[in-house]
Structures are given as structure tokens and as C-alpha cells.
Amino acid sequence: AKRLQDKTILITGASSGIGEQTARDYAEASNGQVKLFLTARRLDKLESLKEELEAQWTNVKVCVKKLDVSDFKAVDEFFESLPEDFKDIDILINNSGKALGVDKIGTIKQEDINGMFEVNVLGMIAVAQRTLQIFKAKNSGDIVQLGSIAGRDPYPGGGIYCATKAALRSFSHSLRKELIDTKIRVIEIDPGNVETEFSNVRFKGDAAAAKNVYKGTEPLVAKDISDLIVYCTSRRQNVVVAESLIFATNQASASHIYRSE
Numbered sequence: 001a002k003r004l005q006d007k008t009i010l011i012t013g014a015s016s017g018i019g020e021q022t023a024r025d026y027a028e029a030s031n032g033q034v035k036l037f038l039t040a041r042r043l044d045k046l047e048s049l050k051e052e053l054e055a056q057w058t059n060v061k062v063c064v065k066k067l068d069v070s071d072f073k074a075v076d077e078f079f080e081s082l083p084e085d086f087k088d089i090d091i092l093i094n095n096s097g098k099a100l101g102v103d104k105i106g107t108i109k110q111e112d113i114n115g116m117f118e119v120n121v122l123g124m125i126a127v128a129q130r131t132l133q134i135f136k137a138k139n140s141g142d143i144v145q146l147g148s149i150a151g152r153d154p155y156p157g158g159g160i161y162c163a164t165k166a167a168l169r170s171f172s173h174s175l176r177k178e179l180i181d182t183k184i185r186v187i188e189i190d191p192g193n194v195e196t197e198f199s200n201v202r203f204k205g206d207a208a209a210a211k212n213v214y215k216g217t218e219p220l221v222a223k224d225i226s227d228l229i230v231y232c233t234s235r236r237q238n239v240v241v242a243e244s245l246i247f248a249t250n251q252a253s254a255s256h257i258y259r260s261e
């Protein structure tokens with residue numbers, strides 16, 4: 001899309017899943033005419049993605065940087081030392097996030113509680129705040145907030161994860177209201193089941209348990225979400241796709257999922 005040309009796009013959590021696929025999709029949608037600023041904790045994964053994108057698109061500019069969004073000092077340092085070419089961020093994909101465990105409230109490990117809140121809420125807010133300084137100075141920019149069905153429809157075993165995504169949703173809605181007199185767009189995207197590393201992380205490497213989440217269903221894949229992200233951010237300036245709930249066809253709520261035998 002022409003509207004994406006020469007944009008600078010910051011993606012957190014770009015080493016896998018939705019973040020990684022979103023980087024690919026922006027390169028493709030802009031015909032390689034875009035600057036991609038990719039961050040995650042796993043620098044090696046970002047480096048191979050950079051190589052892949054540069055091999056495919058001669059004009060694409062890719063900058064990769066290790067960033068743990070839950071480390072406030074690192075977030076501050078990151079925004080204070082933005083490379084000249086990547087300073088003028090136009091689109092933020094505030095994507096870093098995770099679920100840890102499916103324990104019931106009363107037995108949830110403190111480190112899991114902290115881990116989810118630190119990344120999904122505090123880290124998400126830290127990155128949003130710093131990016132908004134850039135957006136407000138130029139009165140434009142898109143902030144794409146990766147929420148979840150979990151933020152709308154809390155389920156047993158998701159006591160903390162669902163709460164973090166409800167926090168993201170609430171924060172995003174306050175923000176959209178605050179920005180009412182600006183050209184800045186707040187775009188919240190709430191996926192249902194998407195098959196990525198998400199369940200492997202949630203079940204802490206128990207591959208069978210992770211696989212079981214999608215058993216008998218045809219889950220969404222990362223590309224389904226990245227397509228939507230690119231769509232939302234390439235509308236004309238006066239259109240904001242404020243929020244979208246996106247499911248596989250056999251899902252209708254967090255717990256209402258049809259499974260074939």
C-alpha cells in the first residue's frame with residue numbers, strides 16, 4: 001500500500017509469532033519501501049529475520065535491537081539512543097506479551113504473576129509512553145495494541161493473563177479518548193487462538209499440552225493477525241479501526257470452541 005511507503009515501524013516482540021510475521025508483511029505491503037525497527041529479547045532471531053528481509057527486498061531498511069520491555073532502564077536507554085534513521089517512528093506495534101501457566105488463583109506462582117504484569121502491562125505502557133512523545137510532537141502516528149479475547153472474556157486458569165489484557169484494553173481506550181484532538185490512532189487488536197510459540201511459553205515447554213490447545217480445531221496463524229495489522233494501519237488518515245476481535249471460524253468466545261474428533 002502506498003500509504004505505508006517510507007514509514008518507520010517499531011515492532012516489539014519481533015523474534016517470533018505475530019511480531020515476526022508483521023515485519024514480513026510490512027516489507028511485502030510496502031514493496032520493501034519501509035524502515036523496520038525490530039526488537040525482542042532474542043537478538044539472534046532478529047538478526048536472521050533481518051537477513052531474510054534484506055535478501056528479499058533490496059530497499060528495505062532493518063534495524064534490530066535487543067530489548068526486554070519489562071526492563072524500564074533498558075526501555076529508557078532504547079528511546080534515548082534511537083538511531084538517526086529510525087528516530088521518526090510512524091507506527092508502533094506494541095506486541096510483546098506472554099502467558100505463563102494455567103494455575104488457578106490461590107496457587108499462581110508469584111514469579112509468573114510478576115512476569116506477565118511486567119511484560120504485558122508495565123512494559124507495554126513504558127513503550128507506549130515513550131513512543132507517544134514522538135507521536136505527539138508531530139501530531140500523527142499509529143499505536144497498535146496487541147490485546148486478546150482474554151481481555152474481554154476472562155476464563156478459568158487465566159486469572160492473571162486475562163487481567164493483563166483487560167488492563168491493556170482499558171489503557172488503550174483511555175488513550176484514544178485523550179488523543180481525541182490529534183491525528184494519532186489507537187488500534188486495538190484482540191485475537192482468539194493463534195498457533196504460535198504462545199502456548200509453548202504458557203505451558204513452559206510442555207509441547208503436548210501446548211498442542212492440545214488447538215486439538216481438533218483449525219487455529220488462526222500469525223499471518224491472519226499481521227494481515228489485519230497491516231490493513232488497519234494502511235487506511236486513510238481519517239479512519240481508525242479502533243478495535244477488532246478476530247477468531248478462527250470454529251471459535252466464538254474464549255471458551256466456546258468447536259472441536260472435531
Ligand code: 8X3
Pocket residue numbers: 147148149150158191192193194254
Ligand atoms: C491468546 C488467546 O484464548 O489463549 O491471547 O487467551 S487465549
